[in-house]
Amino acid sequence: MSYEFPVDHRGLFEERTGQFLSFGLPVSDLEELRASINSTWADAPGGWSYEWSALAAKYSAAGNHSLAAMIYGIAKFPVLANESRRRALRNQVDEYVKSAPGFGLEFERRVLSLPYRNGEIELPVHILSADGRYEDAPVLLLSGGVDGWKMDMHPLASAFAKNAGVTVIAFDQPGTGESPVPLDAFGDEVIDGLVSTARALGNGQVAHLGVSFGGNFAVRSGLIGAVDAVINIGAPVKGAFETANAERLVYGMGDIVGNALGFDAPATKEALVQGLRAFDRSVLMTADDGRTPMLVVNGADDVHIPLSDTTLFEERPNTQVHVIPDAGHCAVTKLPELTPMMIDWLRDALSGTAPRTGR
Template identity: 40%
Template sequence: MFEFPLEPATVFAERALQFAGWGIPEPVISRVRASVDDMWGDGPSSWVPVWRAEALAAEAGEQWLTAALCWGAARFPCLAGPARVQAYERQLACYPKAAAFERWVCEVPYRSGTTPVPVHLYRGDSRSLLVMSGGVDTWKVEVHRTALAAARGMTVAVLDMPGTGESEVPLAADADVILAGAVERIAGHVGAGRTAFVGLSFGGHWAAKLALTGRVHAAVDIGGPVGAAGHTVDLSTLPNGMPGIVGHALGLAALPTADDADRFAADFSLRRQGLLDDPLPVPLLAVNGTADPYLPAEDTAVFHGDPNATAWLVPGAGHCASEHLATLLPAALAWLRFQLERDPRSAADLIRARHTIDPLLAGSPG
């Protein structure tokens, strides 16, 4: 656990929309934004104590989802210290009081042993299974709304990306083994026939990798780095505290060094792994904004022209095209249901969804 330079004002400028997307009420976000002036301390105007007060107030009113999401904001962006660890524990305790889901833990082979993968399961009405993951700072509970929307047509399993949340292993380039193993075991547990993976932010890296290696039947990569240029982003130059956030996921004891950044750039490039040289064996949808401060547009545009790929690049939008996710996510889920079901209803839903996003994609490169 280590702290790193990060200002609350910077976090809110970038993430207030994301917090609202999780489901935190706007007045709560505004109150915290006006009160916090310190990211890491334990004083009355520090990040964790201010969010803790909102979470406790929500608990007192039995507003369990708001409480869980506020505890999630309190532990954000990583478990850098005991107060954030405790906030995360409170989030995991509150969430079962707010939502109907099955918690299930599967043991997955990894390297010389196994590792546990805790899963939140939301049962749907088809034999298709959608497995979802957030990124380095957005974990299981934060994708609550997306999981419920997807579960209207599929069984949905939400898990933490390796190196985050309840994962017991650090982020590593071979962690796709864990996710592929989890997909297989969850599918057996729920009796699913066809499987898909949706990854948000860094989770999109794994969605792309599972699709490129044919270990799911379809996948959606929203803002995931793939290293199309032969290397991933330069970790040391990323804005908004991202070097520290990724450093925590990697299990480092301090901010990444130049050597750490070079190793990260090489290890996580799917181009260097040879995975971008051949056509996709299964359908993949890649989504991002052209103004992403973390990733080059090439990491999405690289999929243009592949007969099994669809790329939605939103001109002027930021990371994960977050300004437009309320429109893009339903369309992405419609695309995914069509890939899995291939029936008249899913085809009609996809046509309608495509009409909603065409204005966003006008002028998109490629």
């Protein structure tokens, strides 16, 4: 289920310009599309998905499949609420696979059978490895959040696969992308199935990196001791699920989350909060002994996630917390310079040499 919702395309540009540019979009393309787009949902000239898809098709025709995939990722943003968005996602997958020979990595697209509600689901994942010898390396599970999905996370996935000594399994969290199930409490079963798959695929060590809402699932993996290391970038954990925070969500984020939760029409703030309360991971902290090392990163100026959802980890043992000044949600504009630090931390964590506290 999905639905369109009122959101000004100008607001989408305002919030996401830094993110789009950090993915490698030329400034000239951004400004050209900013001037030509006049509608968020219309599948016609001037429509968001229509114009971004036309630009992506030009890059595809020129043989630049990597940039085409990234731009189709913008075309599908923010939710798969109509056929133009779903078509953009299909095109993104096609272009991403075509661009794989240029990754400088071994790449595999695989469909996994994973447990869900006494049955199984089929979830496409992308596996990236420096040498293809999965059995010799730890495995890093990696996902984005409700509006940035596995292919949008390619810069992170590629950096870790090349430099952290890990095999990366990039996936779409429940409620997003190619995931066939909504964002609900049963989604934890899918993550547990991914952890089991990762242990069998690699050398037995598993880490979990989640960006935005993906970090919520990563936090759970760490707090229950299911994985050997966690990186949480900008996760909603507790305060984000309070009514006061739901009331201040901007740029359509409430309805983006509503789509992920499986609503078929705009929900009341009360219904939204009720749907999200299953993801309050702070309740797991009382029984957590800190044995899983955790790195927590977010921007100091996040408009979606209260700062308290980051700083609450400062008292957790075996945890480093970094609040990045002059950065917004997930510190996305600073990720290129933060990534080497995160890679070093993960290497140390998996070898047992990461500092147990610090900021």
